[in-house]
Amino acid sequence: MPLRKCFAFLFVLGYCVCVNAQSRKVEGFVVTNSNDTINGFIYSKSLRNGTAVCKFKKSQSPEVNNFHPFEIKSFGKDSTLFESRKEYLRKSGKTGLSEFYKIVFDGKLDILLGNNNKFFIGTDTSRLIYYLNRKDFLYYLTNDQPELRPLIEEMKFTESKFVDLMIAYHNSLNITDYKAYLKNYSDVHLDIFAIGGYNLSFLTTQAEIGKAINYSTSYSPMVGYGVDFFPSFRSREAIFSINLQNRFLKELFQNQSVSQFGGSATYNDILYEGFVFEMPLGFKFQRFIKRNAKLYVMPGFIFKKYIPNQARTITDDISNGEVTTTVIENEYYTRSSALSFFISMGIEKKLKNKKKVFIDLNADRMGTFEFQRYSLSLSIGYKFLSFKFDGK
Numbered sequence: 001m002p003l004r005k006c007f008a009f010l011f012v013l014g015y016c017v018c019v020n021a022q023s024r025k026v027e028g029f030v031v032t033n034s035n036d037t038i039n040g041f042i043y044s045k046s047l048r049n050g051t052a053v054c055k056f057k058k059s060q061s062p063e064v065n066n067f068h069p070f071e072i073k074s075f076g077k078d079s080t081l082f083e084s085r086k087e088y089l090r091k092s093g094k095t096g097l098s099e100f101y102k103i104v105f106d107g108k109l110d111i112l113l114g115n116n117n118k119f120f121i122g123t124d125t126s127r128l129i130y131y132l133n134r135k136d137f138l139y140y141l142t143n144d145q146p147e148l149r150p151l152i153e154e155m156k157f158t159e160s161k162f163v164d165l166m167i168a169y170h171n172s173l174n175i176t177d178y179k180a181y182l183k184n185y186s187d188v189h190l191d192i193f194a195i196g197g198y199n200l201s202f203l204t205t206q207a208e209i210g211k212a213i214n215y216s217t218s219y220s221p222m223v224g225y226g227v228d229f230f231p232s233f234r235s236r237e238a239i240f241s242i243n244l245q246n247r248f249l250k251e252l253f254q255n256q257s258v259s260q261f262g263g264s265a266t267y268n269d270i271l272y273e274g275f276v277f278e279m280p281l282g283f284k285f286q287r288f289i290k291r292n293a294k295l296y297v298m299p300g301f302i303f304k305k306y307i308p309n310q311a312r313t314i315t316d317d318i319s320n321g322e323v324t325t326t327v328i329e330n331e332y333y334t335r336s337s338a339l340s341f342f343i344s345m346g347i348e349k350k351l352k353n354k355k356k357v358f359i360d361l362n363a364d365r366m367g368t369f370e371f372q373r374y375s376l377s378l379s380i381g382y383k384f385l386s387f388k389f390d391g392k
Helices: 002-022 136-141 146-154 159-172
Strands: 025-032 037-043 054-058 064-067 072-077 080-089 094-106 109-113 119-123 128-131 188-208 211-214 218-230 240-261 264-290 293-319 322-329 337-350 356-367 371-389
Touching: 025 054, 037 072, 054 072, 080 119, 094 159, 109 159, 119 136, 136 146, 146 159, 188 240, 188 356, 218 371, 264 337, 293 356
Parallel strands: 080 128
Antiparallel strands: 025 037, 025 072, 037 054, 054 064, 072 080, 080 094, 094 109, 109 119, 119 128, 188 211, 188 218, 188 371, 218 240, 240 264, 264 293, 293 322, 293 337, 337 356, 356 371
């Protein structure tokens, strides 16, 4: 079946996208233990929370260096900074090993993020940091500004709330030499787009045990619309969205066969014709390949509603020069609705007017013992409208 090769192609291409994302490099720097700054490129995989190694390449060098926390003081780029720090273990009174911690706020007091999204706090005069599992240590370190206590009592342990608290604390001390490394979150975002394309469907039905009937390929234009919903935890890079579409197409499957016995012949013409309403719900994972272009892979569920137009079998029996024609109204090959899985792959480009266009290749399969249906579609989409909501 040709569609199986398409499924394999989509999975392999999706894997390649993920591998490429992990090997992507961005401009950055490394600060050595002797306070020398080296500019170059940092591999994106090293810029994740809880990273154990900084994978770094100098600008003019083919060599890739793997720096561990005890080998350098810090690394990062303009919007992201990791520092090598040691946790003070309050229960045992001992000091942990050097690890990389992501800086959330850098000032008189520092807020850092470690493994499993654990928050830590430290001062700008010490390399030691303390785990913030309770608010008592926050009260202690900010006790010179008691008016902040109600703010601490109400706050949740999130990056934005820690940044708000630290800004309020430093401003109350008239300290302006601080920097927040807060993720550049955007509002909850909803994109609306129109799609048009072409669909190929393949059908096999089971006439009886061991005997399958293959039908001619159904070719049909496809039109529809959909939305991309970016939830509040997405970053401005828009690396994840929930995709919902409504698509409409027509299907026409036909099988013609002839059997002869002596001077007699039987001609069979089986036809299934109808319309299909499709509703794919996908989870879109995206990666930039250029500044305004992204590749994406999207697995998900697809619901199909079938609207039969006709389902019949015409049989012509020819014997002794006479033709006997019989028309039988068939049951449609499938039930009225079905739910299955799909996967798609595509490329999206942002235009100068802030609109977007994309090309999408989609494949799905569904069936039972009585039938197997494969579908492959190629569509072009245009995002023409966008809504933003308060994501805070």
